[in-house]
Every structure is written in structure tokens, then in C-alpha cells.
Amino acid sequence: MTHPKTTQYATPTRHDRPGTRWGGRARTGGTGGTAHTGGRARTAYLARGALLTTAALLTVGASAPAAARDEPSGDWLRLTVTRGDGARPGDTRAALLRCDPPRGHAHAAQACDRLASANGDIGALAPTDGFCTMVYAPVTAHARGEWGGRPVEFTRTFANSCLLAAWTGPVFALDD
Known part of the structure; x- marks a missing residue:
């Protein structure tokens, strides 16, 4: 059920609760009624961070021997x-x-x-x-x-x- 003072396309007001979307419908995950960002988005975010960290470490590791070879x-x-x-x-x-x-x-x-x-x-x-x-x-x-x-x-x-x-x-x- 939507909040009585909002519709699906209404702009948020000060009466909207944290964790609700623009239409007043809360996204809740499991029990407890707290808002969450969604499992797939979080997993993709963490995976991307891990890949970027790994790529950065590999780049630094590969450039160190190259720098050592550049010195006469x-x-x-x-x-x-x-x-x-x-x-x-x-x-x-x-x-x-x-x-x-x-x-x-x-x-x-x-x-x-x-x-x-x-x-x-x-x-x-x-x-x-x-x-x-x-x-x-x-x-x-x-x-x-x-x-x-x-x-x-x-x-x-x-x-x-x-x-x-x-x-x-x-x-x-x-x-x-």
C-alpha cells in the first residue's frame, strides 16, 4: 500500500520515510523491514572492486622488474x-x-x-x-x-x- 499523501509519480515530501522509493513503496529485504540495495548490485560492485584491485597490483608488479631493467x-x-x-x-x-x-x-x-x-x-x-x-x-x-x-x-x-x-x-x- 502506498503512503496516503503520495502517488506513484509524486515527488518526495518530508513525510516520506527513509528507505522508501519515490512512490512511497519501501524496498525491504527479508524480515525487519529495512531498505537494502539489492543483492546483485552489491555483488557486482564488490566483484568490480576486487578486479580493479587485482589489476592494479599486477600492473605495479609488472612495472617493477621493467624499471629495474631500464637502469644501466x-x-x-x-x-x-x-x-x-x-x-x-x-x-x-x-x-x-x-x-x-x-x-x-x-x-x-x-x-x-x-x-x-x-x-x-x-x-x-x-x-x-x-x-x-x-x-x-x-x-x-x-x-x-x-x-x-x-x-x-x-x-x-x-x-x-x-x-x-x-x-x-x-x-x-x-x-x-
């Missing part, structure tokens, strides 16, 4: 040089320097020799003798990788490319 072995560095503030496209140059055997860089052999002299510590490289202008045209050098089984992370901003070349030699000579 031996002594290697991902090198970037960014001119200016890096806001314009084309301001960044990049290379993957590998040192066993030397490759991936225009001056790979010289860069690997220079890094070997400092045991892979770019910050410990001694500057070469020479003169650089006092023009301020900032250049940021960044390196991330592995040397001798240890992780390497280096970032430094130089006043200009001449000072970058004086301090790091062929390591960040990526423009050639």
Missing part, C-alpha cells in the same frame, strides 16, 4: 645541462654516459677518465687553468647515476658555461 649496469650517469632558468623548451641538453665501455656521450672516453680520477665524485673534480669572462649566463649541471656501486647525485649552478667547462671538463660537454 656498471658505471653510468644521466647528465643534464640547463641554460638560463630552464623555462624555454630547448634549454636542456641530456645524455646517458656509460663507462664500461665508454659510450652515450660525445666525449665519453675523456669524461669517463676524468670521473675515474675523482672516483665518480663530480664535486671533487679539480678545475682546469684558464680564463672565463664575468658574464652572468647561468648554467645548471645535474647528474644522477651509479659509480663503483654507489649512487651519485650532483647538482650545481655555474655562472656561465665557461666555468662549467673549467670545473667539470668533458663530463658535461653535451653540446658537441
Whole structure:
């Protein structure tokens, strides 16, 4: 039986009870008279959630070995040089320097020799003798990788490319 103040197409009023549909008819399940969402809809919802969770776990599990394979072995560095503030496209140059055997860089052999002299510590490289202008045209050098089984992370901003070349030699000579 419908509520006396509603019809099948009536809009709900404040007199409608929770658990009733628009027409005033309650959907009850079993005994107790409480409203429920329906067994099939709930089962489908739970099954979909389980499938999505499983798919997410499989995706994460499959990508971890792939990421491990992407990293080179031996002594290697991902090198970037960014001119200016890096806001314009084309301001960044990049290379993957590998040192066993030397490759991936225009001056790979010289860069690997220079890094070997400092045991892979770019910050410990001694500057070469020479003169650089006092023009301020900032250049940021960044390196991330592995040397001798240890992780390497280096970032430094130089006043200009001449000072970058004086301090790091062929390591960040990526423009050639």
C-alpha cells in the first residue's frame, strides 16, 4: 500500500520515510523491514572492486622488474645541462654516459677518465687553468647515476658555461 499523501509519480515530501522509493513503496529485504540495495548490485560492485584491485597490483608488479631493467649496469650517469632558468623548451641538453665501455656521450672516453680520477665524485673534480669572462649566463649541471656501486647525485649552478667547462671538463660537454 502506498503512503496516503503520495502517488506513484509524486515527488518526495518530508513525510516520506527513509528507505522508501519515490512512490512511497519501501524496498525491504527479508524480515525487519529495512531498505537494502539489492543483492546483485552489491555483488557486482564488490566483484568490480576486487578486479580493479587485482589489476592494479599486477600492473605495479609488472612495472617493477621493467624499471629495474631500464637502469644501466656498471658505471653510468644521466647528465643534464640547463641554460638560463630552464623555462624555454630547448634549454636542456641530456645524455646517458656509460663507462664500461665508454659510450652515450660525445666525449665519453675523456669524461669517463676524468670521473675515474675523482672516483665518480663530480664535486671533487679539480678545475682546469684558464680564463672565463664575468658574464652572468647561468648554467645548471645535474647528474644522477651509479659509480663503483654507489649512487651519485650532483647538482650545481655555474655562472656561465665557461666555468662549467673549467670545473667539470668533458663530463658535461653535451653540446658537441
